[in-house]
Amino acid sequence: MSDDFSETELERYSRQLVLREVGPEGQRRLRAAAVAVVGAGGLGSPALLYLAAAGVGRITVIDDDRASLDNLQRQVLHDTASVGEPKVHSALRRLDALNPSVRVRAVERRLEAANAASLLRDHDLVLEGSDNFATKFAVNDACLALGITAVIAGILRFEGQVLVVPPAGPCYRCLFGGEPDPGLVPSCSADGILGPVAGVVGSLQASEALRALLGAGEPQGGRLLVFEALRPRLRAVEFERDPACAACASAVAAARR
Numbered sequence: 001m002s003d004d005f006s007e008t009e010l011e012r013y014s015r016q017l018v019l020r021e022v023g024p025e026g027q028r029r030l031r032a033a034a035v036a037v038v039g040a041g042g043l044g045s046p047a048l049l050y051l052a053a054a055g056v057g058r059i060t061v062i063d064d065d066r067a068s069l070d071n072l073q074r075q076v077l078h079d080t081a082s083v084g085e086p087k088v089h090s091a092l093r094r095l096d097a098l099n100p101s102v103r104v105r106a107v108e109r110r111l112e113a114a115n116a117a118s119l120l121r122d123h124d125l126v127l128e129g130s131d132n133f134a135t136k137f138a139v140n141d142a143c144l145a146l147g148i149t150a151v152i153a154g155i156l157r158f159e160g161q162v163l164v165v166p167p168a169g170p171c172y173r174c175l176f177g178g179e180p181d182p183g184l185v186p187s188c189s190a191d192g193i194l195g196p197v198a199g200v201v202g203s204l205q206a207s208e209a210l211r212a213l214l215g216a217g218e219p220q221g222g223r224l225l226v227f228e229a230l231r232p233r234l235r236a237v238e239f240e241r242d243p244a245c246a247a248c249a250s251a252v253a254a255a256r257r
């Protein structure tokens, strides 16, 4: 049944191969999967490590930023030696060292509405961990139009949120509407972030991404996961599709084509 796995693969993935929800069939799915990760920062760091460690076959890292000293408190993919270097380079090096059988591609570009579809097509899933709303909405809209599952997250201070957007929605726009006024948006640089909160939320994203690829557990649509570190607790907030959502309408149109 698992003849197509090498001895190394059988050993490397042994702790997840024994899981009924993974097994050889699930491992083959992961090996055949292509995942794009937008942002190699606080969320992308743990997410990329776990996706590569789990044996996701093809990973594209999209980030246009360079590692800086004030990143290292939470962006555990990078280290002191990588300060000043493009994050996609240190990401590539670290992921290759972790699991050489994963094909990692580095794209040193900023994802925007205009290039989102061309950067994200040909992937099975997109994990969004950027630090800005414009990118989150661009990923949401492009994934719905392309019929790709998106796992979008945000973090601030002691809190984080994760939303899985299935190919047919409901989506990030159904929940949050349009982009907020830039002057009203808080940021990690101004308001702060506790490092492990990024770790928890990025790991939650990786867990949801693997769950989506495996088709394991409960359906993922219409549920915002909220992690609060000071209380501490993880809760799920259910929500419905906004009938007026243009992004979800584009997904319905794409599915009909």
Ligand SMILES: [Zn+2]
Binding pocket: 169, 170, 171, 172, 173, 174, 175, 241, 242, 245, 246, 247, 248, 249
């Ligand atoms: Zn929507």
